[in-house]
Amino acid sequence: MRNNRLLIGIITGIIAGSLLGGLNPDAGLAVHFIGHLFIKFLMMIVMPLIIAAMISGICRFGDVRKLGPLGFRTILYYLGTTAISVTTGIILVLMIHPGNLASETEQIEARGGIVLENAPYSIRDNTIILENSVLPDEYTSSYSVVLLDRNVKGTILFHRKNGNEHIEVSSWTQDNKPLTDLAVSGEGIAIDKLPAERFLQEERSITDILREVLTGLVPSNLFKAMAENDILPVITFSLLLGAVLSTLGEQGKPVVDFFNGLNEAIMKIVHLAMYAAPVGIGALIAGRLGEAGGFTGFLPELLRLGKYAFTVIAGLLIHSLIILPFILKFFGKTGITRFAANTTPALLTAFSTASSSATLPLTVECAEEKNGVKPRTAGFVLPLGATINMDGTALYEAVAVIFIAQINGITLGVPELAIVFLTATLAAIGAAGIPEAGLVTMVLVLKAVNLPIEGISLILAIDWFLDRCRTTVNVWGDSVGAKVIDRYVNS
Numbered sequence: 147m148r149n150n151r152l153l154i155g156i157i158t159g160i161i162a163g164s165l166l167g168g169l170n171p172d173a174g175l176a177v178h179f180i181g182h183l184f185i186k187f188l189m190m191i192v193m194p195l196i197i198a199a200m201i202s203g204i205c206r207f208g209d210v211r212k213l214g215p216l217g218f219r220t221i222l223y224y225l226g227t228t229a230i231s232v233t234t235g236i237i238l239v240l241m242i243h244p245g246n247l248a249s250e251t252e253q254i255e256a257r258g259g260i261v262l263e264n265a266p267y268s269i270r271d272n273t274i275i276l277e278n279s280v281l282p283d284e285y286t287s288s289y290s291v292v293l294l295d296r297n298v299k300g301t302i303l304f305h306r307k308n309g310n311e312h313i314e315v316s317s318w319t320q321d322n323k324p325l326t327d328l329a330v331s332g333e334g335i336a337i338d339k340l341p342a343e344r345f346l347q348e349e350r351s352i353t354d355i356l357r358e359v360l361t362g363l364v365p366s367n368l369f370k371a372m373a374e375n376d377i378l379p380v381i382t383f384s385l386l387l388g389a390v391l392s393t394l395g396e397q398g399k400p401v402v403d404f405f406n407g408l409n410e411a412i413m414k415i416v417h418l419a420m421y422a423a424p425v426g427i428g429a430l431i432a433g434r435l436g437e438a439g440g441f442t443g444f445l446p447e448l449l450r451l452g453k454y455a456f457t458v459i460a461g462l463l464i465h466s467l468i469i470l471p472f473i474l475k476f477f478g479k480t481g482i483t484r485f486a487a488n489t490t491p492a493l494l495t496a497f498s499t500a501s502s503s504a505t506l507p508l509t510v511e512c513a514e515e516k517n518g519v520k521p522r523t524a525g526f527v528l529p530l531g532a533t534i535n536m537d538g539t540a541l542y543e544a545v546a547v548i549f550i551a552q553i554n555g556i557t558l559g560v561p562e563l564a565i566v567f568l569t570a571t572l573a574a575i576g577a578a579g580i581p582e583a584g585l586v587t588m589v590l591v592l593k594a595v596n597l598p599i600e601g602i603s604l605i606l607a608i609d610w611f612l613d614r615c616r617t618t619v620n621v622w623g624d625s626v627g628a629k630v631i632d633r634y635v636n637s
């Protein structure tokens with residue numbers, strides 16, 4: 147398909163899908179299965195593509211010793227760009243400070259507490275009596291109670307319901323000074339979680355995380371890894387097989403020819419997938435907006451977390467519109483406009499599927515067919531990039547973790563920021579190229595700086611949207627990387 151026609155098709159699909167799912171969520175949900183079919187089609191070809199592209203790519207180098215410098219440059223590029231993107235994220239979140247919420251009640255709600263603005267209360271013998279039972283049962287000793295109509299806080303000792311709600315308080319404070327007794331009545335209380343109780347004791351060192359990533363490299367069963375779409379171990383196996391085949395000479399030739407042929411055939415299937423992209427992408431967006439309740443369900447959530455979402459998106463834009471184009475121009479000697487236009491089908495697929503792995507077939511197609519990256523480079527660099535080079539995810543993890551700290555009123559010092567920098571980079575490497583994988587590996591970063599995992603629930607509502615944005619940047623980073631590395635390998 148001609149590039150322009152494809153682009154126009156995809157953009158039309160996106161607009162139609164957004165309008166359909168945004169204005170009529172039910173209709174969006176009804177067409178979601180078409181998008182699901184598109185993802186399944188892409189996932190179906192990912193594993194054979196990786197194996198065939200890597201093995202055939204490696205064998206085309208002719209000499210296995212050339213793999214060393216290629217591998218070294220690839221890892222250097224991945225680590226370098228990921229480090230830059232995490233740094234951008236950290237600087238932005240420290241500057242914008244999205245976790246500074248306007249009022250105390252906003253902060254309490256953000257921490258998962260409960261705010262009852264108009265609840266009448268009376269206090270006798272250090273026991274608050276609420277007229278109606280409104281609190282869930284778990285509100286006991288690990289929480290504090292805030293009297294909203296006066297600047298008083300108390301630590302909950304005991305919570306009992308029998309018609310009325312009785313909350314026994316062990317100690318009161320006003321402006322952080324202890325109060326002995328309170329006998330008042332008023333209106334409006336909030337239940338906040340006490341910081342100390344929210345913290346997890348479980349420590350997890352950087353070495354633990356590193357160990358996990360490294361052991362994940364080797365499959366105990368190749369077919370199990372393939373069946374579970376676990377890309378990294380399949381890459382290890384393909385690398386090994388390709389390297390060994392390239393040293394076998396005549397004996398290995400039939401096998402190499404087989405993989406070359408398989409690679410060609412798979413790329414033809416990818417070509418077919420391109421035709422389905424406009425409809426598939428449109429249906430995925432319609433379905434996801436439908437799931438979020440249309441524009442009216444999604445926009446209030448986005449606005450509620452607006453400052454945080456803005457910080458993530460601003461970081462992603464800086465990385466993808468300033469830093470990566472600079473690297474492409476300076477190191478890849480390639481202009482941005484045409485390169486970006488050629489990569490757009492892959493980028494929009496990344497946005498709609500939220501999966502670098504599912505997008506991989508299109509990433510390879512755009513790099514090889516349109517941007518002139520040699521298949522031997524693309525076959526090596528892109529599958530690896532789809533799993534371990536995640537600039538967008540790394541940036542997002544750093545911003546999200548520091549945001550959660552800010553919401554909890556915790557200031558991270560330079561040593562903690564250094565840990566966030568390291569663990570966010572590792573967590574992004576460890577994240578699979580599937581939807582919301584970054585949210586899961588973020589637990590590592592939170593634990594490393596001893597922040598509450600429940601903090602994740604704060605950002606959950608709009609994560610599906612930010613996931614799409616960061617996945618697009620992940621794929622963009624891989625595509626730029628393939629071009630840059632290709633230049634150095636060929637020269």
Ligand code: ASP
Nearest residue numbers: 501502579580582583584
């Ligand atoms: N969905 C992302 C990807 O596939 C990973 C993430 O959750 O950040 O690249």
